[in-house]
Amino acid sequence: xxxxxxxxxxxxxxxxxxxxxxxxxxxxxxxxxxxxxxxxxxxxxxxxxxxxxxxxxxxxxxxxxxxxxxxxxxxxxxxxxxxxxxxxxxxxxxxxxxxxxxxxxxxxxxxxxxxxxxxxxxxxxxxxxxxxxxxxxxxxxxxxxxxxxxxxxxxxxxxxxxxxxxxxxxxxxxxxxxxxxxxxxx
Amino acid sequence: xxxxxxxxxxxxxxxxxxxxxxxxxxxxxxxxxxxxxxxxxxxxxxxxxxxxxxxxxxxxxxxxxxxxxxxxxxxxxxxxxxxxxxxxxxxxxxxxxxxxxxxxxxxxxxxxxxxxxxxxxxxxxxxxxxxxxxxxxxxxxxxxxxxxxxxxxxxxxxxxxxxxxxxxxxxxxxxxxxxxxxxxxxxxxxxxxxxxxxxxxxxxxxxxxxxxxxxxxxxxxxxxxxxxxxxxxxxxxxxxxxxxxxxxxxxxxxxxxxxxxxxxxxxx
Numbered sequence: 001x002x003x004x005x006x007x008x009x010x011x012x013x014x015x016x017x018x019x020x021x022x023x024x025x026x027x028x029x030x031x032x033x034x035x036x037x038x039x040x041x042x043x044x045x046x047x048x049x050x051x052x053x054x055x056x057x058x059x060x061x062x063x064x065x066x067x068x069x070x071x072x073x074x075x076x077x078x079x080x081x082x083x084x085x086x087x088x089x090x091x092x093x094x095x096x097x098x099x100x101x102x103x104x105x106x107x108x109x110x111x112x113x114x115x116x117x118x119x120x121x122x123x124x125x126x127x128x129x130x131x132x133x134x135x136x137x138x139x140x141x142x143x144x145x146x147x148x149x150x151x152x153x154x155x156x157x158x159x160x161x162x163x164x165x166x167x168x169x170x171x172x173x174x175x176x177x178x179x180x181x182x183x184x185x186x
Numbered sequence: 187x188x189x190x191x192x193x194x195x196x197x198x199x200x201x202x203x204x205x206x207x208x209x210x211x212x213x214x215x216x217x218x219x220x221x222x223x224x225x226x227x228x229x230x231x232x233x234x235x236x237x238x239x240x241x242x243x244x245x246x247x248x249x250x251x252x253x254x255x256x257x258x259x260x261x262x263x264x265x266x267x268x269x270x271x272x273x274x275x276x277x278x279x280x281x282x283x284x285x286x287x288x289x290x291x292x293x294x295x296x297x298x299x300x301x302x303x304x305x306x307x308x309x310x311x312x313x314x315x316x317x318x319x320x321x322x323x324x325x326x327x328x329x330x331x332x333x334x335x336x337x338x339x340x341x342x343x344x345x346x347x348x349x350x351x352x353x354x355x356x357x358x359x360x361x362x363x364x365x366x367x368x369x370x371x372x373x374x375x376x377x378x379x380x381x382x383x384x385x386x387x388x389x390x391x392x393x394x395x396x397x398x399x400x401x402x403x404x405x406x407x408x409x410x411x412x413x414x415x416x417x418x419x420x421x422x423x424x425x426x427x428x429x430x431x432x433x434x435x436x437x438x439x440x441x442x443x444x445x446x447x448x449x450x451x452x453x454x
Contacts, residue, residue, distance in 0.1 A: 126284055138287060146291040154305040163279055166308050175305060182301035182352070
């Protein structure tokens with residue numbers, strides 16, 4: 001019996017070790033390596049899923065030249081946190097399958113995840129999510145940015161997002177008069 | 187690296203397809219660092235952009251009448267809930283496809299948000315007013331929100347009841363006869379309310395039957411939006427009083443559309 005038990009334990013450790021190896025290594029534009037579980041990567045990112053299915057994953061680090069290390073760290077962080085958040089897993093897989101699935105409000109942990117990001121990091125993360133085809137992460141980050149715009153006047157939006165105003169004063173004034181109900185700053 | 191195939195069920199959106207296909211030579215060049223980024227923004231429009239919409243319109247006084255400035259400021263105060271951390275170098279602007287993704291997630295029951303975003307720059311307005319964005323906005327949010335409805339009492343003029351704080355006040359002088367697909371049929375001697383309509387310069391209202399279209403994105407300053415006002419020569423054949431979902435109505439108004447001469451019209 002003791003021997004059997006020992007065998008079982010050994011088997012278990014081996015399985016755990018195998019599961020540990022079941023990761024993909026991603027390399028950021030500045031050469032930093034990050035590991036993320038293969039299952040989470042395939043589930044959350046259509047691009048990574050395609051690469052895993054196509055066997056184009058490099059064991060020494062798959063090059064993601066578009067993504068900086070900070071953004072990739074956030075992506076990996078998101079994948080890991082997502083793997084721990086069991087209830088949302090079903091939700092995510094369904095939102096990937098149907099591109100017209102209605103938008104689901106971000107969950108509490110997702111809100112916290114994007115709230116702690118700086119402005120630059122958030123923008124980089126949106127681009128990374130778009131590049132990797134991560135629907136849910138794109139949802140959450142874009143939702144956060146749209147919340148940042150909510151309640152702001154065009155001037156404030158321009159300031160925050162560093163956008164040049166290419167309207168003439170007359171045009172702006174005309175539209176403002178036309179649609180005065182949409183502005184509460186004047 | 188060989189081009190990576192996509193999973194069968196996963197990549198339904200064209201955007202994803204393109205990302206995967208273009209992986210060896212990605213579609214967007216990496217951004218230039220901070221300061222030079224404003225230069226590439228702004229007049230980014232090429233020949234493929236939709237033609238610019240001229241804003242000046244001799245009939246704008248009508249529209250000003252249609253949307254009088256609200257005197258009730260309470261629901262429209264800035265939220266101020268989101269604090270943006272100040273950064274030393276201003277962030278580079280988002281690429282256009284990501285701006286679209288962000289704008290898509292604006293709440294549909296708050297049309298003022300999209301109006302203000304359209305005033306940020308011409309590029310954004312072209313984006314918001316374009317047919318592609320409108321289609322995606324509808325698909326993204328599925329069921330259109332109820333911004334308000336018309337109430338018609340026996341023989342009186344109809345009046346508009348807002349159910350969304352940022353919906354413009356709509357003042358009509360006439361009787362709402364019916365509504366369908368977001369269009370409201372008004373019976374009136376003249377057409378006093380013509381929101382953003384684009385009738386021909388020689389147009390004269392006949393019979394006083396007008397259909398006004400108001401969607402959640404319908405109050406933007408562009409003729410490209412679904413906000414045309416058209417004459418309906420045979421209104422009764424084409425439009426019937428709508429059947430309203432009872433659940434969406436306030437309790438005191440339920441069942442009113444069954445009244446003989448008074449019914450409600452949805453504005454969606």
